[in-house]
Amino acid sequence: xxxxxxxxYLDALQLAIAKQDVAWMKEHVxxxxxxxxxxxxxxxxxxxxxxxxGLLDEETQGDLLMELDEDLREYVINTxxxxxxxxxxxxxxxxxxxxxxxxxxxxxxxxxxxxxxxxEAAEDLVDLLNYDPDTAGGLMQKEFIQAxxxxxxxxxxxxxxxxxxxxxxxxxxxxxxxTNKLLGFLSLKRLLFASPTTKIADLYQDKNVISVKTSxxxxxxxxxxxxxxxVSIPVVDLQNKLVGRITIDDVVDVIMDEADKDFQLAxxxxxxxxxxxxxxxxxxxxxxxxxxxxxxxxxxxxxISGFEGGISKVPALAFFIPLITAMxxxxxxxxxxxxxxxxxxxxxxxxxxxxKIGKESLVGVVNGxxxxxxxxxxxxxxDSSTLGLVVSISLFTVILFAAVFGTLIPLLLNKYKxxxxxxxxxxxxxxxxxxxxxIYLTIGILMYGV
Amino acid sequence: xxxxxxxxYLDALQLAIAKQDVAWMKEHVxxxxxxxxxxxxxxxxxxxxxxxxGLLDEETQGDLLMELDEDLREYVINTxxxxxxxxxxxxxxxxxxxxxxxxxxxxxxxxxxxxxxxxEAAEDLVDLLNYDPDTAGGLMQKEFIQAxxxxxxxxxxxxxxxxxxxxxxxxxxxxxxxTNKLLGFLSLKRLLFASPTTKIADLYQDKNVISVKTSxxxxxxxxxxxxxxxVSIPVVDLQNKLVGRITIDDVVDVIMDEADKDFQLAxxxxxxxxxxxxxxxxxxxxxxxxxxxxxxxxxxxxxISGFEGGISKVPALAFFIPLITAMxxxxxxxxxxxxxxxxxxxxxxxxxxxxKIGKESLVGVVNGxxxxxxxxxxxxxxDSSTLGLVVSISLFTVILFAAVFGTLIPLLLNKYKxxxxxxxxxxxxxxxxxxxxxIYLTIGILMYGV
Numbered sequence: 048x049x050x051x052x053x054x055x056y057l058d059a060l061q062l063a064i065a066k067q068d069v070a071w072m073k074e075h076v077x078x079x080x081x082x083x084x085x086x087x088x089x090x091x092x093x094x095x096x097x098x099x100x101g102l103l104d105e106e107t108q109g110d111l112l113m114e115l116d117e118d119l120r121e122y123v124i125n126t127x128x129x130x131x132x133x134x135x136x137x138x139x140x141x142x143x144x145x146x147x148x149x150x151x152x153x154x155x156x157x158x159x160x161x162x163x164x165x166x167e168a169a170e171d172l173v174d175l176l177n178y179d180p181d182t183a184g185g186l187m188q189k190e191f192i193q194a195x196x197x198x199x200x201x202x203x204x205x206x207x208x209x210x211x212x213x214x215x216x217x218x219x220x221x222x223x224x225x226t227n228k229l230l231g232f233l234s235l236k237r238l239l240f241a242s243p244t245t246k247i248a249d250l251y252q253d254k255n256v257i258s259v260k261t262s263x264x265x266x267x268x269x270x271x272x273x274x275x276x277x278v279s280i281p282v283v284d285l286q287n288k289l290v291g292r293i294t295i296d297d298v299v300d301v302i303m304d305e306a307d308k309d310f311q312l313a314x315x316x317x318x319x320x321x322x323x324x325x326x327x328x329x330x331x332x333x334x335x336x337x338x339x340x341x342x343x344x345x346x347x348x349x350x351i352s353g354f355e356g357g358i359s360k361v362p363a364l365a366f367f368i369p370l371i372t373a374m375x376x377x378x379x380x381x382x383x384x385x386x387x388x389x390x391x392x393x394x395x396x397x398x399x400x401x402x403k404i405g406k407e408s409l410v411g412v413v414n415g416x417x418x419x420x421x422x423x424x425x426x427x428x429x430d431s432s433t434l435g436l437v438v439s440i441s442l443f444t445v446i447l448f449a450a451v452f453g454t455l456i457p458l459l460l461n462k463y464k465x466x467x468x469x470x471x472x473x474x475x476x477x478x479x480x481x482x483x484x485x486i487y488l489t490i491g492i493l494m495y496g497v
Numbered sequence: 498x499x500x501x502x503x504x505x506y507l508d509a510l511q512l513a514i515a516k517q518d519v520a521w522m523k524e525h526v527x528x529x530x531x532x533x534x535x536x537x538x539x540x541x542x543x544x545x546x547x548x549x550x551g552l553l554d555e556e557t558q559g560d561l562l563m564e565l566d567e568d569l570r571e572y573v574i575n576t577x578x579x580x581x582x583x584x585x586x587x588x589x590x591x592x593x594x595x596x597x598x599x600x601x602x603x604x605x606x607x608x609x610x611x612x613x614x615x616x617e618a619a620e621d622l623v624d625l626l627n628y629d630p631d632t633a634g635g636l637m638q639k640e641f642i643q644a645x646x647x648x649x650x651x652x653x654x655x656x657x658x659x660x661x662x663x664x665x666x667x668x669x670x671x672x673x674x675x676t677n678k679l680l681g682f683l684s685l686k687r688l689l690f691a692s693p694t695t696k697i698a699d700l701y702q703d704k705n706v707i708s709v710k711t712s713x714x715x716x717x718x719x720x721x722x723x724x725x726x727x728v729s730i731p732v733v734d735l736q737n738k739l740v741g742r743i744t745i746d747d748v749v750d751v752i753m754d755e756a757d758k759d760f761q762l763a764x765x766x767x768x769x770x771x772x773x774x775x776x777x778x779x780x781x782x783x784x785x786x787x788x789x790x791x792x793x794x795x796x797x798x799x800x801i802s803g804f805e806g807g808i809s810k811v812p813a814l815a816f817f818i819p820l821i822t823a824m825x826x827x828x829x830x831x832x833x834x835x836x837x838x839x840x841x842x843x844x845x846x847x848x849x850x851x852x853k854i855g856k857e858s859l860v861g862v863v864n865g866x867x868x869x870x871x872x873x874x875x876x877x878x879x880d881s882s883t884l885g886l887v888v889s890i891s892l893f894t895v896i897l898f899a900a901v902f903g904t905l906i907p908l909l910l911n912k913y914k915x916x917x918x919x920x921x922x923x924x925x926x927x928x929x930x931x932x933x934x935x936i937y938l939t940i941g942i943l944m945y946g947v
Contacts, residue, residue, distance in 0.1 A: 049707060049721070080705040082724045208690050216728065217686050218668075235685050236667050240658050255530040257499060271499070273753070274532045276746040278666065278728050295745050296726040302749065303723070306756035307838060313763055314834030315827055322839040326856060330863040333831050340827045341868055344820025345875060351816045352879055362809040366801045369822045369930050370794025376826070376926075377765055377790045381783050384764030388757060389772040406776060413780040418791055425795055429802055476826075480819050 050083040057090055064095045072102060081107050085114030093122040101126070109138030112147055116323065121150070129155065133162035141168070142188035142297065145175035175291075183268050184261035186301070187282040187291030190214040193221045194247050196230055201243035216294065218279040222251040227288045229281055231256050258283050261290060268293060269301045309391065312468040313384065315340075336474075343477030347372070347484050354488040360497045363430035364488065367438045370422070371487040374442060375449045375479035378414070382407050382453025383475050387467045390457065404454050411450030415443040437494050441487040448486070449479045500533040507540055514545045522552060531557050535564030543572045551576070559588030562597055566773065571600070579605065583612035591618070592638035592747065595625035625741075633718050634711035636751070637732040637741030640664040643671045644697050646680055651693035666744065668729040672701040677738045679731055681706050708733050711740060718743060719751045759841065762918040763834065765790075786924075793927030797822070797934050804938040810947045813880035814938065817888045820872070821937040824892060825899045825929035828864070832857050832903025833925050837917045840907065854904050861900030865893040887944050891937040898936070899929045 056075075063071040076084060076099065084107070088096040096115075100108060100123050112120060112135065124132060136144040136159070148156050156176070163169040171189040178184025192210050194203045203220075211217065220233040231253035241250055258281045259268050272280055272295060282291040308319050315336035320329055351358070351368070358364050386403070419439040427435025453475055457467035506525075513521040526534065526549065534557070538546040546565075550558060550573050562570060562585065574582060586594040586609070598606050606626070613619040621639035628634025642660050644653045653670075661667060670683045681703035691700055708731045709718050722730055722745060732741040758769055765786035770779055801808070801818070808814050836853070869889040877885025903925055907917035 078704065080707070080725060082726070086724075204689065211686055211690065214686075216684070218728075234666070235689065236661055236664075239654070239685065239689055240661065254528065257530070273746075273749055274536075275530060276532070278668075278745060295728060295749070296723075299723055299745070299749060299752065302752060303756075306753075306760070310756070310760055310763060310838065311834060313760060314830050316831055316834060320835070322835050322853070322856075326859045326863065329835070329856075330860045333828075333860070333864060334867070336831070337824065337827055337864055337868060340823050341820065341872065344817065344823050345872075347819035347823075348816035348876070348879055351819070352813070355812050355816075358815050359809060359812040362805050362812070362815075363802070365808050365812075365815040365818065366798040366805075367794065368815065368818045369797035369801070369934060370791065372819045372822060373790050373794050373797075373826075373926065373930055374787065376823075377787055378783075380764050381766055381786070384761060384766060385770070385772050385779070388760065403772070406779075409776045410780045410783070413776065414783060414787055417784070418787060422791065422795075426798070429798055476823065480823055484819060 050079055052083070052087055052090070057087070060087065060099075061091070061095060064091075064098055067098075069102060072099065077103065077107075081110040082114055085111050088119065089116050093119055097123050097126050105135055106138045108135045112136075112139065113143045117150070120147075124151070129158040130162045133159050136172075137163060137165065137168060140188045140190055141171050141175055142186065144172055145185075146180065148172070149176060149180065178261060181265050182261065183259040183263040183265065183282050183293060184291070186265050186268060186293045186297050187261070188294070189291055191221060191279075191281070191289075191292040192217055192219075193223050193227075193289060194233065194251075196222050196224055196246075196248045196251065198247050199243065200238060200241045200245045200247070200250070203238065203247055204243075207238075218294070221281050221289055221292070222247055222253075223289050229256065229258055229283050229287055229289045232281070258287075259293070260285070265301050266305060269298045269305070272298050273302070309387070309468045312466070313380075313387075339474060340477055343480050346481045350481060350484045351488065354492060357488065357492045357495070357497045361430075361491070361495050363434055364437070364491045364495070366429055367426060367434075367487070368484065370438070371441060371445055371483045372480040374418070375445045375483035376476035378411065378446050378449035379453035379475040379479040382410075382450045383457045383467075386454050386457040390461050390467050400455075400458055403458070404451055407450045407454040408447060411447040415446035418446065419443040433494055437487070437491045440494075441483075441490045444486050444490070445479070445483040448482055452479060452482070500529055502533070502537055502540070507537070510537065510549075511541070511545060514541075514548055517548075519552060522549065527553065527557075531560040532564055535561050538569065539566050543569055547573050547576050555585055556588045558585045562586075562589065563593045567600070570597075574601070579608040580612045583609050586622075587613060587615065587618060590638045590640055591621050591625055592636060594622055595635075596630065598622070599626060599630065628711060631715050632711060633709040633713040633715065633732050633743060634741070636715050636718060636743045636747050637711070638744070639741055641671060641729075641731070641739075641742040642667055642669075643673050643677075643739060644683065644701075646672050646674055646696075646698050646701065648697050649693065650688060650691045650695045650697070650700070653688065653697055654693075657688075668744070671731050671739055671742070672697055672703075673739050679706065679708055679733050679737055679739045682731070706731075708737075709743070710735070715751050716755060719748045719755070722748050723752070759837070759918045762916070763830075763837075789924060790927055793930050796931045800931060800934045801938065804942060807938065807942045807945070807947045811880075811941070811945050813884055814887070814941045814945070816879055817876060817884075817937070818934065820888070821891060821895055821933045822930040824868070825895045825933035826926035828861065828896050828899035829903035829925040829929040832860075832900045833907045833917075836904050836907040840911050840917050850905075850908055853908070854901055857900045857904040858897060861897040865896035868896065869893040883944055887937070887941045890944075891933075891940045894936050894940070895929070895933040898932055902929060902932070 088099060096119055115123065136147060148159055160169050160172060175189065192207055192214055217235050220235065220238060221229060222231045222233055224230055231251045233247065233251040237250055257271065257275050257277065259271060261282055261284055268280065278295045280293050281289055282293060284290050311319065316332050317335045318332040320332045419442050422442055423435045423439035426438040456475060460469060461467045538549065546569055565573065586597060598609055610619050610622060625639065642657055642664055644656065667685050670685065670688060671679060672681045672683055674680055681701045683697065683701040687700055707721065707725050707727065709721060711732055711734055728745045730743050731739055732743060734740050761769065766782050767785045768782040770782045869892050872892055873885045873889035876888040906925060910919060911917045
């Protein structure tokens with residue numbers, strides 16, 4: 048049965064919290080999956096959530112902590128002593144533990160680590176804290192299973208039993224030599240079905256061993272795991288020594304965060320924000336793009352003011368200003384979106400820039416022709432057949448330019464190592480606005496002869 | 498070692514293909530991971546790729562087929578007889594095999610299935626073809642491992658060995674009763690370390706057993722697996738009988754496709770397209786939004802023509818038309834992007850609509866105030882302090898309206914079960930354009946007194 052969070056449940060829970068009704072919570076909360084408890088806590092007031100959290104067992108507390116919203120997590124952590132936090136994070140996977148304490152001030156980190164009884168766990172944690180969170184080292188965990196190539200299967204099972212105590216999900220056994228260098232892997236299935244005296248050397252796979260280095264970018268790790276359909280990947284240091292592993296669930300989070308970031312960038316939001324963030328933070332994240340948009344508008348005003356004489360004689364020219372700017376923006380965003388996506392995927396990497404632009408221009412010609420013909424039929428009713436011609440010729444030109452720029456700009460940004468997703472937002476819209484205005488008004492002035 | 502596809506490699510490969518140099522390919526192609534072979538084939542001409550494909554062994558052919566671009570796959574399949582295809586898809590996981598033959602015409606499907614020797618495999622395939630590809634049934638595979646609750650561990654290991662022949666990655670053993678109803682699960686790790694006579698009943702986990710139904714939407718499956726950090730999930734029918742499992746690699750594809758679709762919708766592209774698609778297909782996918790944008794532009798022209806008299810007297814009013822429409826569009830897209838994302842994530846589901854709009858309005862007030870003050874300082878240079886006031890007051894009003902509409906429209910669409918991602922594109926931009934123009938010109942006419 049999957050748990051469904053309802054308004055009724057929340058009301059009952061809040062009542063139980065107010066009455067400190069632990070019996071109710073034992074029946075309705077404690078047995079739930081930690082992910083469900085986490086989702087429910089995010090809907091409570093901080094004090095209520097911290098109260099429920101305090102009632103849970105250490106294992107659930109450990110699992111739960113990384114599920115909570117950042118503010119709530121900070122609040123909850125502050126209600127516990129360093130010793131208590133140390134006990135809770137000992138229950139967590141090392142990568143989650145490292146992510147968690149990384150958020151804390153330095154002296155607090157030292158205090159917590161000094162309270163971890165298991166020396167090996169403390170060492171692993173200190174090691175993980177050294178890595179940049181956006182690299183394979185920052186994603187990896189120290190819980191993995193390794194086997195020496197010279198072991199027989201029965202020795203391996205004994206050793207695994209010892210190692211496996213800390214490892215929740217095994218997936219794959221990594222095979223190493225006596226200096227800990229990664230040689231290959233062995234599925235648990237093969238181990239399970241092998242005879243006890245077979246040597247690992249005769250059982251393991253050394254073909255297509257895919258690993259990442261600690262310094263590899265986390266987005267690249269995600270791409271590799273997705274490409275090769277991996278559920279876990281070994282992480283090695285510069286000497287190819289096995290130092291950790293990354294599991295797919297952490298990579299799914301990277302993929303989703305990346306998709307969120309791209310979507311927000313394309314929508315003109317410069318920091319990764321959530322709807323629960325403060326008004327001030329949301330406002331700030333949006334400001335850069337709005338300023339760029341405004342700058343574009345000011346340039347646009349400059350362009351139009353250069354044609355003031357013409358507009359005062361033919362005010363009808365002003366009618367289609369929004370149409371021209373909107374269409375330039377829309378086409379530019381469409382073209383750049385396709386480029387940004389194929390860049391992000393690494394597909395189509397050998398096609399030449401000229402060929403891409405050629406194709407986009409063709410798309411521009413097709414759409415431009417269709418739309419120009421339609422708008423000619425409509426625009427001439429607003430003033431005269433001259434206006435129809437002006438709007439229709441400019442629209443075609445603007446669509447063509449917008450398609451070319453929309454393709455070219457993300458490709459250029461990418462060449463200079465700037466995130467091309469930046470191009471798919473107000474930036475390209477703004478550029479095409481200004482350009483479109485100039486084209487439209489120039490053609491207008493020329494054709495009206497004013 | 499990870500394989501890196503380079504221009505040099507491709508040139509050498511194409512030369513080897515032209516010379517039919519199988520020895521070169523044996524050394525440089527056959528040993529690669531199928532995902533790398535797939536990526537390389539997508540860069541070749543169809544005939545070249547089909548030639549290389551024909552040289553591979555059946556297992557690699559099976560793994561490779563679903564990695565290829567749709568056009569190439571179709572081409573390759575047509576170079577083989579139904580019998581040969583049957584042999585290749587027998588090497589594939591049942592879900593991939595079903596996806597593959599689902600693309601073919603009905604009589605071809607029947608022909609291929611009649612050539613599958615393994616009756617059970619043929620039956621599984623026919624069963625899988627019944628499900629909608631966008632549901633759990635369409636994602637699931639028939640390869641999974643199940644154990645009866647009344648078995649002891651040693652019997653289980655024997656049975657598993659038999660079952661495991663077809664199952665590449667095990668992950669979890671599903672525990673069922675004698676009518677095949679799903680009761681819980683057992684990790685391979687626990688089985689590996691248990692004593693041979695222990696009963697499965699004493700070993701398995703029945704708490705928090707998370708499963709999906711065959712009819713569940715694939716996006717919901719992805720959300721559930723992501724939420725509960727699962728690498729595989731059992732699929733049950735209406736009677737809770739175990740019928741399949743879904744593995745995380747397939748779900749990663751669903752997540753990425755979904756992210757692509759949202760990104761494209763937000764960029765005004767209505768079908769899921771790739772840069773390699775035909776000019777005609779790309780043009781068609783973009784047309785709907787361009788038509789909506791154009792309709793918006795025509796309404797905009799209507800609005801402005803209503804103010805023609807005012808503009809001919811004060812042509813300076815036309816200067817800031819692009820600024821007003823651009824800012825309304827930008828703010829609207831920003832606001833709706835946040836709502837669309839939090840709807841997609843299912844977060845913040847109990848906050849009231851009014852509260853959300855209140856918060857967005859506050860963000861609008863903050864950004865509106867800052868930008869209005871800046872634009873006042875700039876706009877009055879273009880004509881007079883009246884223009885400064887007109888632009889600054891309208892900008893503030895437009896930003897506020899755009900923030901409210903940007904929040905409200907996706908929430909309303911969602912309420913009426915329309916994909917709210919539709920709102921984050923030209924749709925909201927267009928609406929805000931028309932509204933912004935009306936506000937701006939009305940304020941302008943009133944303040945200039947024309």
